[in-house]
Amino acid sequence: MFAVIKTGGKQYKVAANDIITIERLDAEAGEVVAFDQVLMLGGDTVMVGSPIVAGATVAAEVVEQARGPKVISFKKRRRQNSKRKKGHRQDLTIVRITEILTGGKKPSGAKVAKPVAAAAPAGAVDASNLSLIAGIGPTIEKKLRAAGITAWSEIAAWGEADVAKWDEELKLRGRITREEWVEQAKELLAGKPPRAKADQAELASGKDY
Numbered sequence: 001m002f003a004v005i006k007t008g009g010k011q012y013k014v015a016a017n018d019i020i021t022i023e024r025l026d027a028e029a030g031e032v033v034a035f036d037q038v039l040m041l042g043g044d045t046v047m048v049g050s051p052i053v054a055g056a057t058v059a060a061e062v063v064e065q066a067r068g069p070k071v072i073s074f075k076k077r078r079r080q081n082s083k084r085k086k087g088h089r090q091d092l093t094i095v096r097i098t099e100i101l102t103g104g105k106k107p108s109g110a111k112v113a114k115p116v117a118a119a120a121p122a123g124a125v126d127a128s129n130l131s132l133i134a135g136i137g138p139t140i141e142k143k144l145r146a147a148g149i150t151a152w153s154e155i156a157a158w159g160e161a162d163v164a165k166w167d168e169e170l171k172l173r174g175r176i177t178r179e180e181w182v183e184q185a186k187e188l189l190a191g192k193p194p195r196a197k198a199d200q201a202e203l204a205s206g207k208d209y
Contacts, residue, residue, distance in 0.1 A: 135179030
């Protein structure tokens with residue numbers, strides 16, 4: 001039997017004893033966590049949720065907390081005396097799938113796995129204000145929310161496959177990569193001001209931020 005679960009804005013196909021790397025969870029090594037967002041169960045009988053399969057849970061043991069490889073983002077504006085270089089390492093959790101439960105059964109001693117909430121920038125209303133990402137206007141924000149994307153953390157967790165998927169489905173014509181939505185979302189989660197405001201301050205002062 002296998003299951004498709006959703007955590008940290010991503011989907012994973014898992015089976016018993018699989019070891020997967022996911023977005024950081026608030027749990028210590030050795031703890032048992034439960035994923036209650038099960039989108040599909042496969043095996044002799046296939047069950048597809050709408051959006052989740054009722055009564056299904058996937059249990060996993062936390063192997064260790066880790067960090068992803070360092071990613072460098074460098075941006076320079078010609079003839080503007082402006083350049084920006086930043087590094088980022090994503091917080092990750094490695095888990096081993098222990099069992100797939102159905103019929104409302106719950107693993108004993110397990111807690112529901114929830115991604116760690118990242119800090120929002122000072123002065124921001126909340127992390128669901130997608131318009132703070134430069135390039136996302138009212139029309140695009142409506143498209144994203146209609147597709148179920150409602151927070152910076154979901155955009156920050158996108159990989160190359162996710163970017164290609166949403167660019168095609170929402171007909172964005174490469175705007176996600178061109179305008180660096182993923183990088184901007186990560187900056188906002190790290191507490192940095194929106195780029196539009198930082199760029200205005202940078203141009204006004206003539207200094208690099």
